[in-house]
Amino acid sequence: MIADRTLALSDASAVTMSALAALLEARTGQRIAPNRAWRIDTALKPIAVERGAASIDELVAGVRDGSNIALADRIVDALLNQETSFFRDGGAIESAAEAITAVSNGTPRIWCAGCSTGQEPLSLSIALTERGTAHELVATDVSGLAINRARAGRYSQFEIQRGLPIRRMLRWFDQDGSDWIAQPELVRRITWRRSNLVLDAPPAGGLDGIFCRNVLFYLAPDLRPRVLDTIARALRPGGLLMLGAGETVLGQSSRFAPSKRFRGLYELSPNG
Template sequence: MTLAALAALLEARTGQRIAANRAWRIDTALKPIAAERGAGSIDELMAVVRDGSDTALADRIVDALLNQETSFFRDAGAIEAAAEAITAVATGTPRIWCAGCSTGQEPLSLAMALRERDVVHELVATDVSALAISRARSGRYSQFEIQRGLPIRRMLRWFEQDGSDWVAQQELVRRIIWRRSNLVLDPPPAGGFDGIFCRNVLFYLAPDLRPRVLDAIARSLRPGGLLMLGAGETVIGQSSRFAPSKRFRGLYELTDGGGSA
């Protein structure tokens, strides 16, 4: 019953489902919260949520259950190619939206790739987790996080060491608009984007929600703009508004005129 209640809470708040292969994470994610609250078990913790007396607790539980797996330059070749492609199709300053940005490594990677090409850009990064957005906005990462995918050359150029952490230069962080936003429940950022990254997000959403999210993305992408999904994701069977780009491998283009949201 507790697993069902947790799954229902997560899906209602975020549209995400707890996959069978992620169920093991529940104890790991929630036991520290239970201990902090003096609850003897996760069942006791959920009893507090069910009686509605602590909405902040429900937020913390949802945050803990979200999959925030990310790293710098994840699929590095794809990031570099996307930076080139979006710059090529933009008619002015490239406008880019990173949806489901987690703790910020993806938009920061893209910002580094663009800045190294001397491309002035506008980048909006959103995530359903307020905690993840707060961390992303700080630009602070542990030694473990900084070593995941970030070449030493870029680490030394764009980050400064502060104790055991590394902090991104404000030149990068402040040029990104960080915003908490729910892909399923909230309106997307103002449209007209040249590129939208929505990588490894659709995979976790309930299947019936994916077409709705893709439609919102289509309305936010300007004609000629490009969409990038995760390597294991596709629009096939989920949206007729996108097709694989004939010009840029691994990216999608609108099949219709699109339009701003």
């Protein structure tokens, strides 16, 4: 019985844990931090049960030779931390929208890297549109499943209520049963793209603003300078970078310096 076969799913061997860590880092540059290890059982149990695997060891054995790319993709997607919400750190989103508008020479061009299921770029687009600011926004994530969800713009009642005021919810989303769907005019303003921040080229240079919040934290330390260098190449002089509240460029890149005009944001360093 399936119920019996799921009992061993919490007993992933050290070899399997090592294989999972190697797979995640090779595909995304991210590491499984010790405080995230508990998520492995929760994340992979549904896939193992669905495929009839008796254990996580058995599930992961199916991707070790590199032949089952589809299964490897599903495992990596399940291991990624896609925690996000609308207007997360709302004051910071509003301030960044105002700052990027101020430094742009016309229509702000913005990149949201690691956009997860789309709440951040949608929040930013709402903030800019309500200011009357036309903009070009590219949103990328390493997860194809996350990008597909973001492109669809469909969110559950729980997701829509996280950080989104009722006024904005009713203005920018339409109810469909128990879900809420972002209005087409909002979704179309954003170019959604699957992209690996570590391996792939960024959007074309000359960007006025780049959001890379709560992404560096999960990357292997030796990859962070490389990613920051990629971001620096994409940002135009005078453009602004926003990291997560617990992230910094200090000790990781000389390409950026704290902005003297806009608190909490970074600019290209004149000495970088």
